[in-house]
């Protein structure tokens with residue numbers, strides 16, 4: 001006899017098919033969860049003008065700069081989930097602070113099973129900057145990486161004049177790892193590279209500040225045994 005299909009419950013399907021939607025990271029007064037498609041219009045409305053898109057992303061002729069920027073907010077999200085592989089992934093986490101959506105903290109990795117190294121990028125609305133939210137949201141994803149995904153190192157980079165981004169990294173304990181030139185799309189741009197090892201993370205005692213829930217069903221997404 002054929003079995004009846006499982007009952008469909010609105011809102012439950014997400015976590016059944018994509019358990020990443022049930023992942024929660026908490027650090028200090030911020031909570032992070034996966035960005036949902038229903039967040040995209042809101043995120044596009046609040047993204048600050050100092051958050052720079054990848055200068056090498058394709059711009060569609062016939063769309064002005066603002067329209068291309070809006071289009072990219074959606075397409076970058078779909079690409080992140082649509083191309084997910086345990087070897088190579090981008091985890092865009094929505095940042096909630098005082099009950100409001102205030103930014104995005106991304107964690108990403110290339111060839112993670114071999115390199116066990118994560119990179120990150122983030123933005124916050126201006127109204128909540130300078131209160132430690134940037135540090136808390138970066139710590140949240142680093143807690144996931146170092147304490148649950150067996151990452152060995154985290155790397156990041158920032159413009160030499162991006163004091164807030166460099167301030168977040170240095171506050172957490174990243175150490176400078178050289179500078180280098182990249183093609184900004186308008187000529188060469190000098191970046192500061194930084195690196196934080198698992199040993200540095202643990203020595204700083206950050207682990208106890210981060211709580212991760214909902215990870216078990218996500219383990220295969222990161223190439224880990226269930």
Ligand SMILES: CC(C)(COP(=O)(O)OP(=O)(O)OC[C@H]1O[C@@H](n2cnc3c(N)ncnc32)[C@H](O)[C@@H]1OP(=O)(O)O)[C@@H](O)C(=O)NCCC(=O)NCCS
Nearest residue numbers: 121122123124129130131132133134135163164165167168
């Ligand atoms: C980067 C960003 C997320 C940081 O968030 P934030 O809430 O402003 O940062 P915090 O309040 O947690 O501050 C982190 C540290 O940087 C320092 N800092 C903040 N702004 C600074 C500035 N303009 N110059 C120097 N230091 C600065 C803070 O004093 C703090 O260090 P401390 O704890 O040692 O005092 C936020 O500023 C932002 O969205 N910037 C625009 C987008 C961007 O540049 N993203 C990074 C590129 S991937």
